[in-house]
Amino acid sequence: MNIHEYQAKQIFKKYGLPTPKGIMVESVKDAVKAAEQLGGPIWVVKAQIHAGGRGLGGGVKLAKSLEEVETLANEILGMTLVTHQTTAEGKLVQKLYIEDGADIQSEYYLSVVLDRKLEMPIIMASTEGGMNIEDVAENTPEKIVIVPVDPAIGFQSFHGRKLAFGLGLTDKDEQKNMIRFASKLVAVYMDNDAEMIEINPLVKTGKGEFIALDGKMGFDNSALGRHPDIAEMRDLSEEDADEVEAAKYGLSYVALDGEIGCMVNGAGLAMGTMDTINHMGGTPANFLDVGGSANAETVAKGFEIILKNPKVKAIFVNIFGGIVRCDRIANGIIEATKITDVNVPVIVRLDGTNAPEAAEILKNANIANLIVGDDLGDGAAKAVAAAKGN
Amino acid sequence: MSILVNKDSKVIVQGFTGKEGTFHAEQCLAYGTKIVGGVTPNKGGQVHLDKPVFNTVDEAVQTTGATVSMIFVPPAFVGDAVMEAAEAGIELAVIITEGAPVKDMQMAKAHATKHGMMTIGPNCPGVITAEECKIGIMPGMIFKKGNVGLISKSGTLTYEGANQVVKEGFGITTAVGIGGDPIIGLSYKQILPMFEADPETECIVMIGEIGGDLEIQAAALIKEQITKPVVAFIAGQTAPKGKTMGHAGAIVSGSAGTAAEKMAALEAAGVTVVVSPAEIGAAVTKAMAKISK
Numbered sequence: 001m002n003i004h005e006y007q008a009k010q011i012f013k014k015y016g017l018p019t020p021k022g023i024m025v026e027s028v029k030d031a032v033k034a035a036e037q038l039g040g041p042i043w044v045v046k047a048q049i050h051a052g053g054r055g056l057g058g059g060v061k062l063a064k065s066l067e068e069v070e071t072l073a074n075e076i077l078g079m080t081l082v083t084h085q086t087t088a089e090g091k092l093v094q095k096l097y098i099e100d101g102a103d104i105q106s107e108y109y110l111s112v113v114l115d116r117k118l119e120m121p122i123i124m125a126s127t128e129g130g131m132n133i134e135d136v137a138e139n140t141p142e143k144i145v146i147v148p149v150d151p152a153i154g155f156q157s158f159h160g161r162k163l164a165f166g167l168g169l170t171d172k173d174e175q176k177n178m179i180r181f182a183s184k185l186v187a188v189y190m191d192n193d194a195e196m197i198e199i200n201p202l203v204k205t206g207k208g209e210f211i212a213l214d215g216k217m218g219f220d221n222s223a224l225g226r227h228p229d230i231a232e233m234r235d236l237s238e239e240d241a242d243e244v245e246a247a248k249y250g251l252s253y254v255a256l257d258g259e260i261g262c263m264v265n266g267a268g269l270a271m272g273t274m275d276t277i278n279h280m281g282g283t284p285a286n287f288l289d290v291g292g293s294a295n296a297e298t299v300a301k302g303f304e305i306i307l308k309n310p311k312v313k314a315i316f317v318n319i320f321g322g323i324v325r326c327d328r329i330a331n332g333i334i335e336a337t338k339i340t341d342v343n344v345p346v347i348v349r350l351d352g353t354n355a356p357e358a359a360e361i362l363k364n365a366n367i368a369n370l371i372v373g374d375d376l377g378d379g380a381a382k383a384v385a386a387a388k389g390n
Numbered sequence: 391m392s393i394l395v396n397k398d399s400k401v402i403v404q405g406f407t408g409k410e411g412t413f414h415a416e417q418c419l420a421y422g423t424k425i426v427g428g429v430t431p432n433k434g435g436q437v438h439l440d441k442p443v444f445n446t447v448d449e450a451v452q453t454t455g456a457t458v459s460m461i462f463v464p465p466a467f468v469g470d471a472v473m474e475a476a477e478a479g480i481e482l483a484v485i486i487t488e489g490a491p492v493k494d495m496q497m498a499k500a501h502a503t504k505h506g507m508m509t510i511g512p513n514c515p516g517v518i519t520a521e522e523c524k525i526g527i528m529p530g531m532i533f534k535k536g537n538v539g540l541i542s543k544s545g546t547l548t549y550e551g552a553n554q555v556v557k558e559g560f561g562i563t564t565a566v567g568i569g570g571d572p573i574i575g576l577s578y579k580q581i582l583p584m585f586e587a588d589p590e591t592e593c594i595v596m597i598g599e600i601g602g603d604l605e606i607q608a609a610a611l612i613k614e615q616i617t618k619p620v621v622a623f624i625a626g627q628t629a630p631k632g633k634t635m636g637h638a639g640a641i642v643s644g645s646a647g648t649a650a651e652k653m654a655a656l657e658a659a660g661v662t663v664v665v666s667p668a669e670i671g672a673a674v675t676k677a678m679a680k681i682s683k
Contacts, residue, residue, distance in 0.1 A: 114492060114496075114572060116572050116573070116602050116603075117603070119496055119499060119500070119573055120496055120500075150500075151493065151496055151497060151500075152497070152500055190493070193491055193492070193493050195492070220491055220492045220493065222465060222489045222490060222491045222492065223491035223492070223493065223494075225465075225466065226466065226491075256628075264546075265546055266544055266545050266546030266547065267544065267570070267599075268542070268543060268544020268545065268546060268547040268570070268597070268599055268625045269544060269546035269547050269550060269625075269667070271599065271600070271625035271626040271628075271629055272544075272547055272550070272623065272625045272666070272667040274628045274629070275625060275626070275627045275628050275649075275665065275666055275667075276666040276667065276668050277628075278627065278628045279665050279666045280666075284628060287629070320546045320549045320550050320553070321529065322515065322527060322528055322529045322545060322546065322549055323527055351553065352529050352532065352549060352553075353529045375554075375668065376550060376666075376667060376668040377666070377668030377669075380666075380668065
């Protein structure tokens with residue numbers, strides 16, 4: 001789960017990590033009010049969306065008067081922001097963060113993230129703040145400092161020293177400030193089961209202090225249960241409505257561009273099914289994993305979500321029953337045809353646990369439009385043919 | 391022969407008396423797995439599925455001599471359960487539970503390693519040595535005995551792969567579902583050499599996915615150490631670009647972890663890479679025909 005910059009900064013503040021003063025608003029009127037309250041003389045008007053690259057996309061701008069705050073708030077609020085991290089359609093800006101301008105002497109990059117190979121979090125830092133860090137990694141990898149932190153020992157001063165010297169900080173106070181900042185940032189990461197924290201830019205002020213000018217945070221969904229305060233920060237308007245709806249029923253759904261709706265159990269087989277369709281000259285309309293506890297209701301819901309997409313010309317149900325029992329899926333398909341108007345061919349391939357019973361159920365149900373696939377290859381071929389009108 | 395487990399492996403179940411634990415322990419017993427007991431705190435002394443229940447893993451190990459644990463406890467308790475097993479002297483923990491916090495798994499795996507315990511999973515179908523020992527949630531009837539070793543990140547693709555191998559007239563030595571979480575136990579790198587050393591395994595099916603770089607590491611190892619034919623499939627060639635907010639993850643792994651990248655690395659290592667899981671069976675048949683020549 002991801003959160004907004006203003007929310008990340010609320011968490012930073014709790015841990016004593018310096019951030020500029022700011023107020024989140026949802027209207028132009030409140031934006032001006034917030035600016036008045038902050039006092040100025042310089043403000044930053046920032047679009048709040050779950051994506052990086054906002055500045056380059058025109059979603060972060062500097063204002064030198066209240067009038068300018070109003071103009072910019074008007075301009076940014078309601079705009080559709082396209083950055084290299086959003087889709088081509090971009091994201092609608094519904095929230096703004098009005099922030100005090102900061103005294104910037106130099107900009108850094110700082111993040112904490114899990115290194116899957118080392119199996120522990122690492123602190124990653126660079127003197128190339130404010131830049132696209134992927135480009136830094138590509139062009140000047142020597143400018144990136146990486147310090148792994150073994151959770152068994154936690155953050156130690158030496159971690160901080162490696163970071164400070166790695167960034168070329170020579171002033172002792174600045175070194176101390178950096179060590180303190182990194183220590184608190186690691187605490188934020190560990191305490192809250194974060195998946196990643198990224199501050200770009202982290203700025204050094206004229207006084208040699210470090211301030212988080214930005215803040216991105218993502219969390220381990222599996223750990224949200226023990227962080228109700230974080231779970232509450234979820235902004236459903238930033239997520240795809242169909243995906244959210246599907247998740248309520250234990251379905252994992254991602255919309256794609258193609259014509260063949262897919263309903264599969266298990267993420268791996270779901271991807272493998274999409275790959276097979278693609279390989280046979282068809283195009284998958286979605287990824288849909290019905291999960292391990294599929295029943296009639298969830299399968300019916302799956303059909304409903306798939307059929308919402310007008311591009312869908314055929315549906316391929318591919319189930320290899322392990323924990324999922326095929327007879328349950330078969331009943332779900334029958335149920336779905338009663339609840340939803342399934343007006344496209346449905347190709348069904350059921351294998352594994354209780355597959356013979358499932359075949360019997362489907363046969364007796366006598367559903368028009370239903371085609372049986374013998375195995376993965378056969379089912380995919382039939383789905384591709386059906387989508388092409390054959 | 392086989393790898394990791396066989397008909398003599400003594401297995402306990404952590405989370406024995408819960409709904410999932412009970413259902414799957416019953417299935418494993420029916421398959422022939424030598425389950426010698428289970429652990430559920432405060433239910434010690436009871437008998438469940440005709441097997442003794444213990445309060446702690448220590449007690450279970452001392453009383454039954456178990457060396458393998460199958461873990462079904464709820465996600466929030468997985469880390470704790472793994473570390474308890476490690477300290478009790480369990481040699482292999484198979485973690486079935488889905489949704490264990492990543493931080494817990496970092497700690498648990500580090501602790502397991504320290505105590506010399508191997509782990510499989512979490513969030514995986516488990517491990518099965520055909521017609522001898524099933525530790526997990528896979529449908530046992532698919533896995534007929536034979537000479538093909540199988541290793542996969544994905545549960546249902548494990549079944550799909552095994553089913554095709556059997557339909558082609560071959561069978562499985564051992565199949566291992568390693569799971570696809572950010573932190574997992576045994577991976578390709580450890581299991582491929584086990585298959586190489588197993589005299590009964592003649593061919594290996596390896597199923598991977600997009601994300602991370604375990605398959606790239608596997609490719610390097612195959613090139614150096616594996617002489618048996620390997621058939622591979624990488625799921626996710628058509629998957630959309632991941633919806634990530636920061637960039638840090640991709641940079642750390644040093645690669646984007648795309649299917650194309652992994653397929654190329656495996657091909658360069660001499661692996662037969664198929665573009666669809668529907669082609670696994672035919673590719674195995676071809677590989678086996680070459681061996682018998």
